[in-house]
Amino acid sequence: MARNKMKNQVIEDLLVERIASEGKCLGHYDGKVVFIEKTAPGDVVDVRVRKSKSSFIEAEVINYKSYSKDRSEPFCEHFGVCGGCKWQHIDYALQKSYKQQQVIDNLSRIGKVALPEISPILGSAETRYYRNKLDFTFSNNRWLTWEEIDSGREFEKNALGFHIPKRFDKIIDIEHCYLQGGISNDVRNSLRDFALQNGITFYDLIAQTGHLRNLIIRTTSTDETMVIVQFGEDDQAVIEQVMNFLKTKFPKITSLLYIINLKKNETFHDLEVVTYAGLPYITEVMEGLQFRVGPKSFYQTNPNQAYELYKVARDFAGLSGNEVVYDLYTGTGTIANFVASQAKQVIGIEYVEAAIADAKINSEINNIKNTLFYAGDMKDMLNDEFIASHARPDVIITDPPRAGMHEDVINMLIKLVAPKIVYVSCNPATQARDLALLDSYYAVEKVQPVDMFPQTYHVENVVLLTLKK
Structure with a gap:
């Protein structure tokens, strides 16, 4: 059948065979791979074709004929709509095994590098309420399910919740989110109800008007809470009304902040953050070290697993105590400060200037004297001039964004010939690509997957590379 004629065709009794990339599953039909969402290996489903190419089909489930024995009952009423926890229907033990296989597949198929035995994935002790940061969006155009319609x-x-996948203008109203504990759900629901009762307008994501625009809640393991409210209009009477309500209703909020954002997007790194009550930061503690987390700071969103991740990186x-360590993409210097007590010197480089300012503060409040931090684009900063003015590294720790490392950075790593590289990645696919580029010079000695995000398909991975003789 011609490709352009397959759209909307129904395929019956399709066996879901295994997990594929990005959390999708796959089966086979007429010699083609069929990708489907919201399924589990072992399901038998009827699907409707949405897209067909020469070698694959994308389809959606229209009927479940039978369910996999490995399915779990989703615990969230919003499952399948908000898109935040796509694997709630899969048993956690299986989630971990799929993530382990994802790492193996990426390193072997994309990287094509020689691999040692890969250590079992480090699972998260908490599979619910593990996040320390959530962003919620206000909207005057709530998403309605077919059942509601x-x-x-x-x-x-009006709604206060999460964006529907692939829809910037539609928000699902959230009653209870299992990602963040503490007072998070109470704060969100109380603020939504207060706004409705007092006629405070919710943001129109298309017209870009309205008072209440965004709500960010950050927490720490030491029971501190930061609440940030973004306002879409500079209406001081409404701002005072909302912020005073939160201050009075939730005295446990230790950092109560607001932002007036009249831009066309919700980013606020270039905007003033006003401290309404409490401190302008919260403090996380890890192994006796204090880390200040400001409204613009990056900190790993699963703090308990972040500790496990950093221990792996330090162990690798x-x-x-005699080594010079380069910490590339250092962020707020969390890893740099975490390993500093066991190094001679740690040099951190990061693109975001505000993050470097946080990194320096974190060294200062912990009385760490052997760190240096620099802000700038990695591919421009890590050059011959920089190397000439600093000690050469014995160990390089790199934790790049999902896109991986720029080729110029990889070429400089090859030029530096550090005996060890510890590569921390949130995207094993781009990590594998980078490992392939380093393969002529470095051998993969250890691999340790870490599950930072239960109920999702995302996985972190740490690789130890040693210089080939």
């Missing part, structure tokens, strides 16, 4: 009932048009580095 078919009911014929009237529903509140094998520091004795």
Whole structure:
């Protein structure tokens, strides 16, 4: 059948065979791979074709004929709509095994490098309420499910919750989110109800008007809470009304902040953050070290697993106290400060200037004297001039964004010939690509997957590379 004629065709009794990339599953039909979402290996489904290419089909489930024995009952009422926890229907033990295989597949198929035995993935002790940061969006155009539409009932048009996948203008109203504990759910629901009761307008994501625009809640393991409210209009009376409500209703908020954002997007790194009550930061503690987390700071969103991740990186580095360590993409210097006590010197480089300012503060409040931090684009900063003015590294720790490392950075790593590279990645696919580029010079000695995000398909991976003789 011609490709352009397969759209909307129904394929019956398709066996879901295994997990594929990005959390999708796959089966086979007429010699083609069929990718489908919202399924588990072992399901038998009827699907409707949405897209067909020469070698694959993308389809959506229209009927479940039978369910996999490995399915779990989703615990969230919003599962399947908000898109935040796509693997709730899969048993956690299987989630971990799929993530382990994802790492193996990427390193072997994309990287094509010689691999040692890969250590079992480090699972998260908490599979619910593990996040320390959530962003919620206000909208005057709430997403309605088909069940709600078919009911014929009237529903509140305003919403405070998450974006529907692939829809910037539609927000699902969240009643209870299992990602963040503490007072998070109470703060969100109370603020939404207060706004509705007092006629405070929710943001129109298309017209870009309205008072309440965005809500960010950050927490720490030491029970501190930061709440940031973004306002879409500079209406001081409404701002005072909202912020005073939060201050009075939730005295446990230790950092209560607001932002007036009149831009066309919700980013606020270039905007003033006003401290309404409490401190302008919260403090996380890890192994006795304090880390200040400001409204613009990056900090790993699963703090308990971040500790496990950093311990792996430190163990792979094998520091004795005499090494010079380069920490690339250092962020707020969390890893740099974490390993500093076991190194001679740690030099961190990061693109975001505000993050470097945080990194320096974190060294200062922990009385760490052997760190240096520099802000700038990695491919421009890590050059011959920089190397000439600093000690050469014995160990390089690199933790790049999902896109991986720029080729210029990889070429400089080859030029530096550090005995060890510890590569921390949130995207094993781009990590594998980079490992292939380093393969002529470095051998993969250890691999340790770490699950930072239960109920999702995302996985972190740490690789130890040693210089080939």
